[in-house]
Amino acid sequence: MTAALKVDNLTVEYGGFTALDQVSLELAPNTTLGLVGESGSGKSTLARVIAGLVSPTKGQILLGSDVLGKRRTREQRKSIQMVAQNPDASLNPKHTIQQILAEALLFHKIVDRSQVREKCKELLARVRIDETALGKYPHQFSGGQRQRIAIARAISVEPRILIADEPTSALDVSVQLSVIELLKQLKSELSLTVLFISHDLGVIHALSDTIAVMKKGQLVEVNNRESFFARPQTAYGYELLTAVPKMPPLPTR
Amino acid sequence: MANHPLLHLENVTLASRFNPSLVSDVSFQVHAGESIGLIGESGSGKSLTLRSILGLLPSGIEQTDGRIQLNGRGAMIFQDPIRALDPLYPVVKQLAEVVHYRQQVSRKASHVIALELLELLGLPDSLRQKDRYPHQLSGGQCQRIVIALALACKPDVLLCDEPTTALDVTVQRQILELIVRLQKELGYAMVFVTHNLAVTSSLCSRLYVMKEGRLVEEGETLPLLQNPQHPYTRMLIDSVLPLPELSELSEPNELKRGADA
Numbered sequence: 259m260t261a262a263l264k265v266d267n268l269t270v271e272y273g274g275f276t277a278l279d280q281v282s283l284e285l286a287p288n289t290t291l292g293l294v295g296e297s298g299s300g301k302s303t304l305a306r307v308i309a310g311l312v313s314p315t316k317g318q319i320l321l322g323s324d325v326l327g328k329r330r331t332r333e334q335r336k337s338i339q340m341v342a343q344n345p346d347a348s349l350n351p352k353h354t355i356q357q358i359l360a361e362a363l364l365f366h367k368i369v370d371r372s373q374v375r376e377k378c379k380e381l382l383a384r385v386r387i388d389e390t391a392l393g394k395y396p397h398q399f400s401g402g403q404r405q406r407i408a409i410a411r412a413i414s415v416e417p418r419i420l421i422a423d424e425p426t427s428a429l430d431v432s433v434q435l436s437v438i439e440l441l442k443q444l445k446s447e448l449s450l451t452v453l454f455i456s457h458d459l460g461v462i463h464a465l466s467d468t469i470a471v472m473k474k475g476q477l478v479e480v481n482n483r484e485s486f487f488a489r490p491q492t493a494y495g496y497e498l499l500t501a502v503p504k505m506p507p508l509p510t511r
Numbered sequence: 512m513a514n515h516p517l518l519h520l521e522n523v524t525l526a527s528r529f530n531p532s533l534v535s536d537v538s539f540q541v542h543a544g545e546s547i548g549l550i551g552e553s554g555s556g557k558s559l560t561l562r563s564i565l566g567l568l569p570s571g572i573e574q575t576d577g578r579i580q581l582n583g584r585g586a587m588i589f590q591d592p593i594r595a596l597d598p599l600y601p602v603v604k605q606l607a608e609v610v611h612y613r614q615q616v617s618r619k620a621s622h623v624i625a626l627e628l629l630e631l632l633g634l635p636d637s638l639r640q641k642d643r644y645p646h647q648l649s650g651g652q653c654q655r656i657v658i659a660l661a662l663a664c665k666p667d668v669l670l671c672d673e674p675t676t677a678l679d680v681t682v683q684r685q686i687l688e689l690i691v692r693l694q695k696e697l698g699y700a701m702v703f704v705t706h707n708l709a710v711t712s713s714l715c716s717r718l719y720v721m722k723e724g725r726l727v728e729e730g731e732t733l734p735l736l737q738n739p740q741h742p743y744t745r746m747l748i749d750s751v752l753p754l755p756e757l758s759e760l761s762e763p764n765e766l767k768r769g770a771d772a
Contacts, residue, residue: 275527296567296680296681296682297650297679298680312571335740365702430552430553430706431552431707431747431750431751432552432746432747432750433707434750435749435750435752446681457679458752459680459754460752460753460754461752462753463752463753463755464752487754487757488755488756488757488758489757489758490757497681498680498681499754499757500684500757501680501681501683502680502709502752502754503684503687503707503708503709503710503711503712503713504713505708505712505736505748505751505753506712506713506733506736506737508736508737508748509737509738510744
């Protein structure tokens with residue numbers, strides 16, 4: 259089986275600083291890869307390189323069998339979409355929800371101008387937001403709703419790869435769970451391949467099929483979910499797992 | 512328990528011009544050496560309650576009812592260590608200044624005490640020779656400085672406002688261990704505000720659950736977690752994502768060292 263996305267020996271340097279150091283990684287189709295690591299470990303840089311927002315110093319990225327070059331085609335850009343950490347910063351506060359969703363739809367010619375409104379309603383229904391939202395502005399929604407809108411925009415252009423960079427970190431715990439459920443459901447409905455970035459191991463456990471651990475720009479461990487959480491292969495993986503604060507044993511519900 | 516609590520809040524109500532009940536009718540007591548947890552989501556009023564104890568309410572918000580009695584000194588640890596420090600002032604100097612004013616000792620003596628505090632908190636020795644600015648330290652180191660600032664006030668009650676939320680898990684663990692260790696050594700009482708139940712469960716003997724400015728449930732930590740009465744408490748408990756137990760074979764010394772070799 260060919261990988262949906264393959265990262266080959268990727269190095270990124272900012273000035274003299276090496277943000278990514280020879281990272282190689284494969285994402286199997288229709289799976290979720292959970293990328294964990296502390297702040298500054300290079301998780302977000304990896305996401306940005308894959309999304310084409312930063313160009314690598316060395317190494318290459320393959321989407322299916324296509325090599326993604328320095329200048330990507332519109333089709334290649336369309337296939338990789340990203341949900342950012344903070345929906346406040348990623349949604350234009352002066353645009354209505356319809357404008358926000360329509361822009362990507364029209365740019366990538368997903369539907370005709372006459373069908374945009376229908377398509378927007380369909381997208382909102384997918385992320386479980388009422389269609390009256392179309393005429394409203396981002397500030398009229400809660401953090402969780404805004405994150406759903408950001409997800410709706412990302413899936414609007416029918417991507418193959420969805421990158422979610424800490425999409426739940428800015429949200430309250432109760433809302434966090436519903437966004438995780440939504441991502442899970444969208445992944446199977448739209449057969450997406452997801453790169454999910456978080457420093458929260460609980461969230462990673464709830465979502466991922468495979469876990470990749472980064473530290474100081476290097477990939478230190480790639481493991482499937484069950485074995486990572488039971489028997490991490492590296493000391494650093496073990497350190498991360500034991501650092502998570504635990505609840506006392508509670509009666510099973 | 513002694514009859515006189517260190518900290519006693521009685522029917523505290525906080526209001527702004529537009530919202531008469533930001534916090535309503537909150538009461539609790541903290542006795543010497545005790546740790547309590549105030550939990551809830553953003554907007555539940557937990558941070559405001561904490562700030563009202565030290566008179567640090569933002570302008571426009573006032574205490575309209577109730578009584579706050581603090582029999583001793585209080586000091587606070589803030590959520591964001593970077594913002595709690597003055598970026599234009601080297602850290603040891605900041606610490607020495609607090610010692611100078613709060614412990615009323617000479618500038619020279621305050622510098623010596625500041626250096627002792629640094630050692631207590633496990634900050635690098637290099638700070639003795641060369642003072643550094645907050646941006647030259649990591650997030651975890653900055654939070655240690657913020658804790659040192661609080662301890663410099665020799666508090667009887669330490670108020671912690673989400674002190675580890677902005678930190679990585681491994682650093683979080685170090686900071687929590689540090690706070691607990693110092694509590695044993697220095698004997699302060701603690702009010703710990705957080706939305707993370709797993710953190711409070713190991714730290715606090717009593718929990719107070721806040722929602723929309725009101726206390727909805729309170730009790731001893733373990734019974735409260737095992738048998739929550741209010742649906743909101745249940746929801747908070749359920750939203751802690753579980754991690755499976757590590758298998759016993761995975762001792763760290765058997766593991767190959769990754770990039771940290």
